[in-house]
Amino acid sequence: MTLRDLTGEALAGVAARPSRLALTTLGTVLGIAALVATIGLGQTAAGQISDRFDAVAATRVTVEPGETDGPDGQVALTQLPWDAPARLERLAGVESAGTFATVDIGGDAVRGVPYGTQEQTVPVAAASAGLFEALGAQVSGGRFFDEGHDSRGDAVVVLGRYAADRLGINRVDSQPSIFIGDRAFTVIGILDAVDYRSELQDSVIMPMTTARDLYGLEAPEVLEVRTELGAAQLIGRQAPIAVDPNNPDLLDVSAPPRPGSLRDNVSADVNGLFLALGGLSLLVGGLGIANVTLLSVLERISEIGLRRAVGAGRVHVAGQFLVESGIVGFLGGLIGSTIGVLATVGVSVVRDWTPLLDIRLALVAPLLGGAIGLVAGAYPAWRASAVEPITALRSG
Amino acid sequence: MPPVVEMTGVGRAFPGPPRVEAVRDVDLTIAEGEYLSIIGPSGSGKSTLLHLLGLLDRPSRGTYRLDGVDVSTLTERRRTRVRGERIGFVFQAFHLLPHRSVLENVELAMIYLRVPRKERTARARATLERVGLGHRLDFDPITLSGGERQRVAIARALVAQPSLLLADEPTGNLDSGNAASVLDLFDELHADGLTLAVITHDDGVSARAQRRVRIVDGVMSDVAAAGVVA
Numbered sequence: 001m002t003l004r005d006l007t008g009e010a011l012a013g014v015a016a017r018p019s020r021l022a023l024t025t026l027g028t029v030l031g032i033a034a035l036v037a038t039i040g041l042g043q044t045a046a047g048q049i050s051d052r053f054d055a056v057a058a059t060r061v062t063v064e065p066g067e068t069d070g071p072d073g074q075v076a077l078t079q080l081p082w083d084a085p086a087r088l089e090r091l092a093g094v095e096s097a098g099t100f101a102t103v104d105i106g107g108d109a110v111r112g113v114p115y116g117t118q119e120q121t122v123p124v125a126a127a128s129a130g131l132f133e134a135l136g137a138q139v140s141g142g143r144f145f146d147e148g149h150d151s152r153g154d155a156v157v158v159l160g161r162y163a164a165d166r167l168g169i170n171r172v173d174s175q176p177s178i179f180i181g182d183r184a185f186t187v188i189g190i191l192d193a194v195d196y197r198s199e200l201q202d203s204v205i206m207p208m209t210t211a212r213d214l215y216g217l218e219a220p221e222v223l224e225v226r227t228e229l230g231a232a233q234l235i236g237r238q239a240p241i242a243v244d245p246n247n248p249d250l251l252d253v254s255a256p257p258r259p260g261s262l263r264d265n266v267s268a269d270v271n272g273l274f275l276a277l278g279g280l281s282l283l284v285g286g287l288g289i290a291n292v293t294l295l296s297v298l299e300r301i302s303e304i305g306l307r308r309a310v311g312a313g314r315v316h317v318a319g320q321f322l323v324e325s326g327i328v329g330f331l332g333g334l335i336g337s338t339i340g341v342l343a344t345v346g347v348s349v350v351r352d353w354t355p356l357l358d359i360r361l362a363l364v365a366p367l368l369g370g371a372i373g374l375v376a377g378a379y380p381a382w383r384a385s386a387v388e389p390i391t392a393l394r395s396g
Numbered sequence: 397m398p399p400v401v402e403m404t405g406v407g408r409a410f411p412g413p414p415r416v417e418a419v420r421d422v423d424l425t426i427a428e429g430e431y432l433s434i435i436g437p438s439g440s441g442k443s444t445l446l447h448l449l450g451l452l453d454r455p456s457r458g459t460y461r462l463d464g465v466d467v468s469t470l471t472e473r474r475r476t477r478v479r480g481e482r483i484g485f486v487f488q489a490f491h492l493l494p495h496r497s498v499l500e501n502v503e504l505a506m507i508y509l510r511v512p513r514k515e516r517t518a519r520a521r522a523t524l525e526r527v528g529l530g531h532r533l534d535f536d537p538i539t540l541s542g543g544e545r546q547r548v549a550i551a552r553a554l555v556a557q558p559s560l561l562l563a564d565e566p567t568g569n570l571d572s573g574n575a576a577s578v579l580d581l582f583d584e585l586h587a588d589g590l591t592l593a594v595i596t597h598d599d600g601v602s603a604r605a606q607r608r609v610r611i612v613d614g615v616m617s618d619v620a621a622a623g624v625v626a
């Protein structure tokens with residue numbers, strides 16, 4: 001028996017019962033459709049997530065002093081220099097840079113005016129003038145301090161909005177003051193919102209130089225950099241050298257991942273879940289094929305007996321049922337693949353997305369269906385090959 | 397020229413419990429061109445004898461030579477091949493494949509014998525014309541009458557040019573008119589030189605044969621020569 005004859009007989013066997021064929025393929029159709037649609041939508045959705053990924057996140061670079069084990073077992077420490085923002089702003093691709101530090105006020109209380117209102121425990125932070133722009137900060141009143149305030153070490157502060165609430169200050173046009181311990185500071189602005197470091201909204205913020213002069217701040221804690229779109233990775237590599245040319249390795253730099261790798265990560269997460277669902281439906285589809293093929297073997301006992309009588313060996317009988325279930329699976333995969341692609345395109349149109357689908361998926365899916373059919377047909381085919389022709393031909 | 401069938405001391409026992417000796421010590425020779433009928437009531441062992449003759453079953457004892465070749469010791473694979481090439485089966489229930497054309501049903505008997513596609517179609521067509529169904533080639537068997545269906549089955553049994561045509565109650569599902577036309581066809585085939593063995597419980601059917609043997613309780617005996625010879 002040639003392969004062509006085997007395929008011909010199997011095709012005829014499948015085609016002889018069209019309504020059953022439709023029902024049998026249903027499981028595989030659904031499984032493959034679910035698989036293709038979920039992977040397709042996963043890829044599409046991941047593409048959208050990447051495209052729309054917050055431009056702010058993609059432009060943020062932070063530099064912190066790190067510690068490294070030295071060659072002789074000592075821990076090497078490093079500090080951010082005071083002029084780190086100035087060093088960074090010389091780099092092409094940096095829009096703004098600023099330093100941040102928390103300030104130890106040594107147990108002094110923070111009070112609003114009039115003097116004597118209730119003491120508040122409010123965190124105090126220090127910032128360089130560029131920090132506000134680097135964090136995308138906005139004022140609800142007044143202004144941020146600038147390089148001039150910072151370089152002179154002026155006694156001015158900007159209040160975070162919640163700190164302002166607690167200190168009873170809601171306008172700055174009258175130049176209100178607060179007291180930290182016995183020292184008076186002029187409130188020149190109220191910080192309304194920031195993209196990052198939301199702790200600033202709870203804090204009293206003074207210039208770096210002021211904190212250094214009055215409270216002995218040793219060094220900035222963090223350097224925040226805002227880059228131009230797409231320059232973040234480059235700046236991430238250049239920043240440590242600009243900040244500390246002698247020991248760039250001692251600095252911890254965090255820069256956003258390349259957009260490509262970000263997209264891949266998201267795709268992998270989304271697809272993992274979707275693939276599990278598609279795989280489950282395929283398992284059900286395979287069981288459906290196995291079930292119906294087994295039923296078909298029992299129904300076609302006399303056909304099996306006849307084929308054995310006219311010279312078909314066990315292997316021919318097994319081969320026929322195997323190929324039949326393979327064809328059923330392949331057909332299911334073909335239809336399911338089509339539905340999956342259409343579903344991906346349809347959903348994309350409704351959501352106004354750009355459909356993204358790996359062409360290989362649409363080509364491999366029907367083959368996957370065929371493979372599932374073959375696996376599902378293995379047991380029924382074995383049962384068919386074990387049928388004794390005597391038993392098969394006895395019944396009318 | 398050896399006889400087509402030569403069975404010597406053939407027995408077939410089914411291990412119990414209870415152990416059943418369906419066929420006991422059968423000596424049977426069918427010469428080429430002979431038309432034999434095997435008659436017996438149901439449960440007599442004639443089905444077992446049919447299975448043994450058709451290589452669907454192996455004897456527990458004795459030897460069976462088909463065309464001079466000892467087939468009782470062949471491997472299962474070889475037996476399947478010999479069965480396809482040398483035995484043509486006609487069943488009471490026809491066993492035609494539904495939803496396949498009459499022509500395809502007849503071609504089926506040559507698929508496993510690796511007859512080339514073109515030759516298959518030509519031979520199937522010729523054989524169907526021989527049994528008088530040249531006008532039914534593309535019909536679905538389920539639309540045919542019982543007599544026509546059995547003719548398709550006979551064409552399928554003949555198309556591989558077997559040494560022996562084995563018919564198991566070939567008229568069991570037919571009315572008397574159709575039965576008579578099938579038996580007439582057997583007579584014609586016999587006249588053309590085909591070797592036939594018809595197994596039946598019906599005296600009228602067996603009476604058409606050239607030679608009759610009876611099997612009762614697994615034991616075979618000759619019946620007096622038939623009165624009617626075609």
